[in-house]
Amino acid sequence: MSEGTLKATRLCKSYGKKDVLRGLDLELVPGCIYGLIGRNGAGKTTLLSILTAQNTWDEGEVTLNGEPVWENRHALDQLCFARELSPALKTGGANGLRVKDYLRAAAIYYPNWDVAYAERLLKEFGLDRERKTRVDKLSKGMMSMVTITLALASRAPFTFLDEPVAGLDVVARERFYQLLLEDYGETGRTFVVSTHILDETNGVFERVVILDEGKVLENTPTDSLLEQFRLVDGPAEAVEAACTGLKVLSRETLGRRLSCVVRGTPEQLAALPADLDAGALNLQKVFVALCGHGEVLNHE
């Protein structure tokens, strides 16, 4: 259903003196579920809005199937950016609309809009009763559900979701992942989901894009990324010896005990002594190991 690759080349964007994107290169192949992860202020939302031509950029280009995306009706028809709605975000645009009007507008603008699917999702999320409510008057969880409804029912070949699970409780989050996978199973659309909450995205994202300091740090299949990391733990000298030749990303000492997060090829990691090999890491830990440098609080 998707056609062509969405490509960003040498993207630069700054807001005043602040450089958000610094020569970013990204290639998104169709038919994949991507997880877009990065710290607050890493530029996730900016990137997504630029990829969908909703925001301008300073340098570089964005193309879909070789054609520029900017002002290109044909390309725009294939993209859907489901922004995070929030009462505070005045620039969210559609916040003043009622739920039913919001969906009517979506039906006008998205050429592949699936009305029946949208109805089903509304009922499932319990938003049926809230049709006449203004979007910015909904609870945080319901706002997320409206975003999700928009994203899924748009049936756009490239669909971008910005923090879709913010404000959803655990049960609702699980349901979201199920719905996402069901839709993907049916249509094979490309999804790019930007999220903070990594510990339950187990196996949902086929590929993961890590954004750090305005650039793409990693763009790989999730499994391949996880296979490259290990926790090595034990007596300090033994651990140091075992870690030679491997890239050490973090060190924690507790007395004579040393814990290291290391990175290497699967072959190198297989050669680690079994008593020091404390096991593979999950995506959250890998992300912290890669991007946990710098200030604790990044600016938004």
Next chain:
Amino acid sequence: MNKTLRYFSLWYLQTVGVIAAACAGFAVGALLEIRSSGAGLLSTYLSSVPIMVLLLSLIMPYTLSRSYAEEALCFGAARREIFRGLETATLLYALVMLAVCMAGDWLAHWILPPEELNFSSQFTASLPLLFALLLFLCQLGLLLGRTRHIWYLVAAVIAVTMAALASLIGALFLGYEEPSFALVQARPVLVAASLVLAAGAAFWFRAKVARMVVQR
């Protein structure tokens, strides 16, 4: 049909309906008022319908376009398309407002005694239309453009608005002061010239904004 136009039509009709209903309300109120106690507050409102429409034509399109343009952008519409949709919607809106204006004026003439009529006739022209169009386009440029030329746009907004206002006031004055014979002869020409100038400025500005809107 242009998507943005369809989108706007969902709400503009509501807005127009509300305004038209308000005018009708004033008309009925004025009628009743005159029948019972003579001209009063409601009659004044009725006779000032054109002025109110003019004011609304300034504020309404601005407020509506501000949020609708951004919404349309969030739904993935191309700026060019939003721009065109806004233009057409504005024109239609202005035309309808013009009709409301004239209807209000006609009603006022019909219901109220001559001494209660004020400037309403003077305003029943294409001026609300021009004002709405000009300001709309200017605001659109400010919203969507996100251009580096924002100060240029602000200056242009002020300049063009002033020019239109000046020509308006000029045309008005020529209608109200005790004119000399020469001026009376010249008045139609002057009014026409000022309208042409304002229209020319609007079209020129439109071209500029259109180019800026689609540039990065």
Next chain:
Amino acid sequence: MNETLSDQGAIYLQIAHMIEDDILRGIYREEEQVPSTNELARALRINPATAAKGINLLVEQGILYKRRGIGMFVAPGAGQAVRASRQAAFYKRFVCPMVKEAAGLGLTVQQLNEMVARAAEEVKQ
């Protein structure tokens, strides 16, 4: 196949491992069909592509094979193959760490062997 997946490490390897376990336990016998990629993905709430990767790994290793239009089946001799590879890995995964741990605790090889024999007895009962 009700085990929940761990979020640590590659998922597709866990899938492959899970199916191998089930073959060993006799849940899938030779020439029997295993769940399709989509069924697995739905049950485990994972990306079908990841499920496919796990299954394809087993196909490459000759544990499963594909019957066009029908699905994935356990290859003949798969049980043996899984057992053999697990046996080969057993030494490195279990025996070496056990010996090292025992040495670290000051247990002699003889003591270790006695413990192994005792444990074998207990398992028999």
